[in-house]
Amino acid sequence: MDINIENFEQEVINSDKPVLVDFWASWCGPCMMLAPIMEEIEREHDEIKVCKVNVDANPELAEQFGITTIPRVLAFVDGELKDTHIGLADKEYILALLD
Numbered sequence: 014m015d016i017n018i019e020n021f022e023q024e025v026i027n028s029d030k031p032v033l034v035d036f037w038a039s040w041c042g043p044c045m046m047l048a049p050i051m052e053e054i055e056r057e058h059d060e061i062k063v064c065k066v067n068v069d070a071n072p073e074l075a076e077q078f079g080i081t082t083i084p085r086v087l088a089f090v091d092g093e094l095k096d097t098h099i100g101l102a103d104k105e106y107i108l109a110l111l112d
Contacts, residue, residue, distance in 0.1 A: 014062070014063070014064045014065070015064070015065055015066075015067070016034065016064040016065065016066045016071070016074070017066070017070070017071050017074070018071060018073050018074055021066075021074060024062070024064060025062075025064060025089055025092075026089070026092040027092065028062050028089070028092070030060060030061060030062045031060070031061050031062070031088065031089065031090045031111045032061070032062045032063075032064060032088070032089040032090075033051065033054065033061060033062070033063050033064070033086055033087070033088055033089075033107065033110070033111070034064045034065075034066060034086065034087040034088075034089065035047065035048075035051050035063070035064065035065045035066070035084060035085075035086050036065075036066045036068050036074075036075060036078070036080045036083050036084065036085045036086075036087070037065060037066070037067060037068065037083055037084050038067060038068050038069050038083055039067070039069070041083050041084060043083075043084055043100060043101045044083055044084040046101055047084045047086075047101050047102070050102075050103065050104050050107065051063050051065070051086075051107070053104060054104060054107060054108065058108070061108075061111065068080060068083055078094075082099050082100075083099075084099070084100065084101065085097060085098065085099045086098045086102070086107055086110060088110035088111050090111060095110065095111065096110040096111075097110070098110055
């Protein structure tokens, strides 16, 4: 799911599921390598919402969360930022951000 400033609160903060938010850009090689891992998490875990924020199209969200390096994954539980990771990581590590 693509997230922008208009739907961030509804889709992430007010979500009834834990949410992984992937901040990315099309020119970012590691972002392209992380994308299939995030898609796999989305397919395998109905209990988790996976969202993407294109930092080029949504600079205000990137600024709001202090995103200066991508890829960056933010983990939200009950509307609160629980953890964050910068760079490429495997599926197990990404899922552990929600623990």
